[in-house]
Amino acid sequence: MQTTLCGIAIGENGRTLAFNVGDSRLYRFRAGEIRQLSRDQSFMQLLLDEGAITQEERKNHVHKNVIFPALGNLKNDPTVDISYLEDNMEYGDVLLLCSDGLSDSLTGYDIQEIMDLPKGLPVRLSMLVKAALTRGCDDNITVAAVVYED
Numbered sequence: 001m002q003t004t005l006c007g008i009a010i011g012e013n014g015r016t017l018a019f020n021v022g023d024s025r026l027y028r029f030r031a032g033e034i035r036q037l038s039r040d041q042s043f044m045q046l047l048l049d050e051g052a053i054t055q056e057e058r059k060n061h062v063h064k065n066v067i068f069p070a071l072g073n074l075k076n077d078p079t080v081d082i083s084y085l086e087d088n089m090e091y092g093d094v095l096l097l098c099s100d101g102l103s104d105s106l107t108g109y110d111i112q113e114i115m116d117l118p119k120g121l122p123v124r125l126s127m128l129v130k131a132a133l134t135r136g137c138d139d140n141i142t143v144a145a146v147v148y149e150d
Contacts, residue, residue, distance in 0.1 A: 004067065006038055006097050014088035014150060016095075020081045022067040024142075025103045027111065028085075029094040034112035037085060037095075042067045059104070089148040094121070098128075101141035105132035121145055 004022025011017075018026050018037055023045075026038040039045060043066035047053045058064060089095075094115065102111075106128065114127050129141050 004099070008095055008097070008146065010089060010146075010148065012150075014090070014148065016085045016089055018081075018083060018085055023100045023103075025098055025100070027096040027098070027108070029096060029112070029115045030090060030092070032112075032116050034096075034108050034115060036108060039081065040067075040100075041081065064104075089150070091149060093148040095146045095148070097142075097144045097146075099140055099142040101137050101139035102128060102132050102143050104139065105135045105137040105141075121147065 004020075004024040006020045006024035006026050007018070008026065009017040009019075020026065020038040021041065023040040023042045024038075025036060025040070028035050028037050043063050044053070044058045044061060047061075048055070048058060053061060096111070096115070110131060111128060114124055114131060117124055117127070119127075125143050125145055128143055132141050
C-alpha cells in the first residue's frame, strides 16, 4: 500500500517548514482567504506547469491519479519537498492539511467559503468533508487543521 504525506513544523518565531510527498496538500487560511502552499508531485501538476492542460482538463484526465513519489513504494525512495514558507505565521492563521480526496473534489474557492463561515473549526472541517462527499468524491478524505495563536 502506498500513501502521500503533507506536514508542517512551526518554530517559536512563526517560521514554518512544510514538507510534502505526492498530492496531499497544505493550505493556509488567513484573513478570509485561502492559499495553497504546497505543490503536488504529480503528472497533472507537471502538465499544468507546462501549460499542456487547464485546471478543468485536469479533473477528468486519464492519468489524473499518477503521482511521482509515494511512501511505501518499494522500488524508490520518495523525494520529499521541504521548504520554508515565504512568510511567517500570523495570529489566527489556519493551516489546513488534506488528502487529494478533498482537494480534487473542492476548489480553493469552495474551501475558502467554508473556512470563512462563523463556525467552530471542527464544524468547518466536517463541512469540508461533507461537501466533498456531496460532490461525489470516491477517494479517501483526510483533513486536519492547526490554528496559530502565538
